[in-house]
Amino acid sequence: MxxxxxxxxxxxxxxxxxxxxxxxxxxxxxxxxxxxxxxxDYEIKNINLGVVDHDHSEYSRQLVNKIVSSGYFRLKDYSATFPQGLKAIESGRTDLILEIPTHFERDIVKDNRSSLFVAVDAVNGVKAGLGGAYLQGIIQNYNQEVRTQWIQAQRFDEQPTIEIASADWYNxxxxxxxxxxxxxxxxxxxxxxxxxxxxxxxxxxxxxxxxxxxxxxxxxxxxxxxxxxxxxxxxxxxxxxxxxxxxxxxxxxxxxxxxxxxxxxxxxxxxxxxxxxxxxxxxxxxxxxxxxxxxxxxxxxxxxxxxxxxxxxxxxxxxxxxxxxxxxxxxxxxxxxxxxxxxxxxxxxxxxxxxxxxxxxxxxxxxxxxxxx
Amino acid sequence: MEKENVIVTHELTKRFGDFTAVDNVSFAVQKGEIFGFIGANGAGKTTAMRMLCGLSLPSSGTATVAGFDVYKQNEQIKKHIGYMSQKFSLYEDLTIRENIRFYAGIYGLRDERIREKTDLLLQQLHMKGAERTLVRALPLGWKQKLAFSIAIVHDPAIVFLDEPTGGVDPITRREFWSLIYEAAGRGITIFVTTHYMDEAEYCNRVSIMVDGRIDALDSPANLMQQYASASMDGVFLQLARKAKRSGD
Known part of the structure; x- marks a missing residue:
């Protein structure tokens, strides 16, 4: 001792x-x-967004506004063509491109369907994965809005959807x-x-x-x-x-x-x-x-x-x-x-x-x- | 008058792989003697000493130190010896007083005894007033003298000194040897390695190691006579020239 x-x-x-x-x-x-x-911090903020808008319609502008106002994205590039948008990714100014096709609005209104193209710079895997997912979430949400607008006219054709409500316990x-x-x-x-x-x-x-x-x-x-x-x-x-x-x-x-x-x-x-x-x-x-x-x-x-x-x-x-x-x-x-x-x-x-x-x-x-x- | 032996070795050997550092060494050291261990660098002095201190396990042969067997009772040996290694080994970030207290404490000295010893030691070394100085700040000569005094602070039966005066000026070396004589006078057996031949002449008996073996063992006067030389230097040179191993 x-x-x-x-x-x-x-x-x-x-x-x-x-x-x-x-x-x-x-x-x-x-x-x-x-x-x-x-x-x-795992939360991804300040994702640099490039937009290639071929449609220049009311709907396409609404969509871009909605994305930018989410707070996760910064509109950094607005190119006329996809190759130009890609250049912005290559130079590191943007992290992902959202391409809106021509007749985006018309197709939604007329055919009830349209498509968008999202290209993500996946060098930083976490940023790419989460950025893409956020963007998808916002687009889906926008989709919902558009749908409710149009569903009122034909309410018999209601599609079954499952809504998920989650509660985050302990934190x-x-x-x-x-x-x-x-x-x-x-x-x-x-x-x-x-x-x-x-x-x-x-x-x-x-x-x-x-x-x-x-x-x-x-x-x-x-x-x-x-x-x-x-x-x-x-x-x-x-x-x-x-x-x-x-x-x-x-x-x-x-x-x-x-x-x-x-x-x-x-x-x-x-x-x-x-x-x-x-x-x-x-x-x-x-x-x-x-x-x-x-x-x-x-x-x-x-x-x-x-x-x-x-x-x-x-x-x-x-x-x-x-x-x-x-x-x-x-x-x-x-x-x-x-x-x-x-x-x-x-x-x-x-x-x-x-x-x-x-x-x-x-x-x-x-x-x-x-x-x- | 037959004196009591405090160290006895018989064919003590240490091998490192193919290399035999210490080769069948047999000798005895008497109580109270100043026993010099001389040899060129790499002759096996330090290895032999480390075996006797219980720091290194012998490969073969027998040895007892202070009556204890080096194989089985090495922890018993440690209570009865002091050791001052080639490498200076006081704590540089502790003061003189703290170093004394620590080393005296680990040898089980009581607080009161430690205080007495500290006063005595400071007086002997003329370090009164400096006891709160960090050891780091001391000149080498002071450090060596302090290290020696601390190595015998618990009054061991034997103290092992491994080239204690390396790199020290002649005046300090002389002072160091007067400390050694003083300790020997108190009955502490001194086992010392050195390359300084004038120091060899201060010893009662000297053993000269060449290539791991002891080639000569006697009093300095007898050795000088035997090798027809006026100084230990001459004796050493005659023996050491036979060495096949090169120094480090």
Whole structure:
């Protein structure tokens, strides 16, 4: 116990003396949480629209007006021919072209049918998909309006249509910040957990002080705990700062209990710190440990469900996410914050994380040797 | 009078793959002795020392340090030795006082004893008033002397010094050796590697390593007589020229 106290005293003193750590610890979460949620938004706005109108009719103008007034599109190009419109896409001025054929209005009125052509620049897949879908939605809506105008005359010919009413639960306003902030918070805590402790141990290797430790009667467990506990506390501190920012800046108040988040974070950090520790037992220089932990956390973050839903990943990738501690924490954060889940609801995730913690730490302890072969 | 042996090795060997760093080395070090370990770079001095400290596992042979077996009781050995590595290894971002407190603490010294030791040490090193200086800011000579004093802060039976005076000016080296003598006077056995031949002459006995083997082991006076040389330099050159391994 006394040994551990001495180790912790020394570790905290060193952290306190290192201006870089303090700065990174407090400034990084602030900046990430203040900037990322505002920028990392899935909603697509400001889609640049090009129109090729061969009809120049009342209806075609109404349609274009309706599209532009939706707020998602900006009319950037109005070409006479399709090849001209395509040039605008090629030069990057527009993202999609809506081509309205000649006799658009006449065909609707006379034949009750007409067609439109939409060409989308699909280099940015998300923008293309959503832009096309928005446009389709607006055109359908317009179609409905036109139809109601004409249906009054012949009301016996009513076509059966199914209308869908949807209710968005747990995040009723589909607010992306509510969805992103907890995820970004997880990313932050993960970065601190996985790279700070690892780097710290590798630094002792580089400085040669680890040899002085290895030649002393300090036990392996004491040394490792002496390294884990300070960073465990720091990560919880950053989590607290993050939750405060979420509450004060974004007004995100978890529906569940803060205590549920902390209980889970505590276990989660044991797993992530164990991973960092494991990396440190293999790395010889800080550069190595930085690069490896950067690589690992990047994969973890991309496969965590933070940016893209896990359910839409291919089956093999979904399997990988089961071995990714980050995905569990993001899931739990969202469950607790948005759905108000309690400990009983996340017991499966807790068990999984305990498994990770035992695995990573066990491997690290086995691999850390005071004596070389 | 037969003196007690604190280090005994028998055919101690360390191989790294095909390379035999330490080759069947047998010797004994007596209690309170200043035992010099001399050899060219790459002769195997550091490897031999690391095995005795429990930092490296021997490939074959036997050794006991302070009465404990290096294979099975390496953690016991660690309680009874001090070690100062070639690479300076105090915490540069801690102060002098904090370094003393940390290293004394991990050897289990009580707070009160740590305070006494700190005062004694600061006085001995003429560092009173500087105890709140970060070690980073100290000149190399000071750092080395401090590192030595910290290596023996827990009064070990043996202290292992791996080229403790590398890169240090002659005056500081002399001061360093007076610290060594003072520690030896208190009964601490000194096991020291060096390439400085004048330092070899300060030792009670010297062993000269060539290509992983001990080629000569005796008091400096006997060695000089045996090799008909006026200084240890001459002895060393005669032996080291036979080396087939090149230095690092």
């Amino acid at each position: 006394r040994m551990l106290k001495i180790l912790l005293w020394k570790e905290l003193l060193q952290i306190y003396r290192d201006p870089a750590i303090i700065r990174i610890l407090f400034i990084m979460p602030m900046i990430q949480l203040l900037i990322l949620p505002l920028a990392a 009723p306003h589909m607010n992306y910040r509510v969805f992103m902030v907890p995820g970004i918070l997880v990313m932050l805590v993960t970065m601190i957990g996985s790279s700070f402790a690892a780097n710290n141990i590798v630094r002792e290797k580089e400085m040669g002080t680890i040899e002085q430790i290895n030649v002393s009667p300090i036990k392996k467990m004491q040394f490792i705990l002496g390294k884990l506990i300070p960073f465990w506390l720091l990560a919880l501190l950053v989590l607290t700062i993050g939750l405060l920012i979420a509450r004060l800046v974004y007004g995100i108040v978890p529906l569940g209990h803060y205590s549920t988040i902390y209980v889970f974070a505590t276990i989660y950090l044991l797993a992530i710190l164990g991973l960092g520790l494991l990396l440190s037992t293999y790395a010889q220089t800080q550069q190595q440990s930085m690069l490896v932990s950067f690589f690992v956390t990047m994969i973890f973050n991309l496969l965590s469900g933070l940016y893209t839903p896990i359910e839409s990943m291919p089956a093999w990738a979904q399997l990988i996410t089961r071995f990714n501690p980050v995905s569990y924490f993001i899931e739990v954060m969202r469950m607790v914050m948005l759905k108000g889940s309690g400990l009983a609801d996340i017991r499966y995730q807790i068990l999984a994380l305990i498994g990770f913690a035992v695995f990573f730490n066990g491997w690290a302890i086995l691999n850390y040797r005071k004596r070389s072969g």
